[in-house]
Amino acid sequence: MRVTDSLMSQSFLRNLSTNTKNLQKYQEQLSSLKEVNRPSDDPLRVSKILDLNNTIVQNDQYKTTINDAIQWTNVQDSALSSATKSLQRIKTLIQSSANDTMSHSDRQANKAEIASEIHGVVDALNTNFGGRYVFAGMNTTEAPFKVETDDAGEIVGISYHDGKDDSTANGNLSREIAPGVSIELNTDGRVFMNEQGTADSPDNLGSFFKDVMQALDTDDTEKLSGLLDRADQVIENVVSSRAKTGAIFNRLEATLERNDSEKLNLKSMLAENQDIDLAEKYMQFTMEKTAYQASLAMGSQILQTNILDYL
Template identity: 55%
Template sequence: MSSNFINNLQSNLKNLSKVQNQLSSLKEVSKSSDNPMLVSEIMDLNNSIIQNEEYMSTIKDSIGFSNMQDSAYDAATKSVSRIRTLIQQAGTDTVNNEDRQLIKAEVEAEIETLTDALNTNFGGKYIFSGMKTTTKPFSIEKDANGKMIELKYSGTSDNLTRRISQGVQIELKTDGTSLMNERVTEAGTTDNLSIFLTDVLTALEDNNVTALSGNLLERADIESSNIVTQRAENGAVFNRLEASKERNTSENLNLESMRSDKQDIDLAEKFMEYTMEQTAYQASLAMGTKILSTSILDYI
């Protein structure tokens, strides 16, 4: 009887100590031996939450990247629009040759502004350089006399990919070749943004009113339309990132709720359990005073 009592007393004390530890830590388990299966589930949830937070960081960075691209598209659109306006002004008979050279100087300045917009940098990465994010993508090549030869692209024709969820990737529009707008005309010749800009400067220098009032205006519209299209596609990427951000936030809340259900205690329920274990322990102690006080002298 004494041996059984001691075993039961130790068992009750162990249960009381366990509940007391849970109350003090507010956690169901404090080490893996408490409940190996539950600890494993909690660790899996912790890993999922950490991974989800990493995805959120990537999503936020990608949203900032996409916002910066939108600003660059906006600046580029304004530059091309201004160049078109200048072409239209220079293509009228009311403008003399001297004024056209002044317009040419303004177009050159606007080309510099356009190039700066396309060379926008975000967090140390060029936003339109493809996979070569540390290389400035666009540069104006000039001859010995300072005349523009071409707008050169030094990036790659690839888009950056970002993992925004388990098994889900998204492409950021970093392919600068799409802005160069390489194409074949109806006449079978090659045209792009660089050729268009050099042709504008040549027409202004040569006072070619026919080109300024005709073909160059149409090409300006094509280049402007291309930038607007690229901006719209970037907007679609931005919208997807925003939706992913909302979904990630919701998933994180669900994961934290699941972890709390498994890891955190119900304070009222656990306090009631503590009271019951304490009562059981005290009852064991009271019973022990009767069992252990019995000796051989009681039977003499």
């Protein structure tokens, strides 16, 4: 094979172009600190990076939902704690009023305090978090509990309204906290009016308060004594709901830890696929720069020959 000046020039230009591309590649990687800067660099790697970025965004969205749910359960726990204290005070006043030695005026004084505590219970169960009522079921924009009074302004119980026509449907709000994983928040306030939605259950707050007020008006000490057991049931119902809320909180806390751990793993995987090894890339860049400069030096020797050299 005859080696001509033209062949040598073409070979030089081809090698110089390759060295220039390699030098530009490493220079761009060092400038951006990214392994790939466009899909054409490595389509498979770019696809994996995009998937990881989307997963990280989704992970952040789940974390926001989890944190919101944790705050929600904290507010619920505080509200139930306040309601429990009011109910315990009501029980103490009922026990005091059941004493036969107490006068009618004394019972009326207890009745006034019980009425105040009833309002306290309703206020606690109507707790609002970020514009949403935490025990309002699906209808979180309207206060679910209301103190019912007669024409004389006397308390005759409390009522619950969540805007649902179907009293048997689940009124708990559901939150997706991980792919394919949802959790129900304890938001159905009907549990305090008993699960069946009827007014004659012993743990129904509405009927319990109504019976207490009536017994105080009529000085019915026997009925007041019987209401002590119902007071225990009402308190137990609220405490049970608080325990359920606590269990939900614990699950959310565990989910949040897994969410944070998953994000660290995703970030690590993204770094492995996207970020460069700075020391390694700089070494490669230096080698390519040396090769490029050598090509230029050799080219200047090859291309400088012209017809004048033969004259």
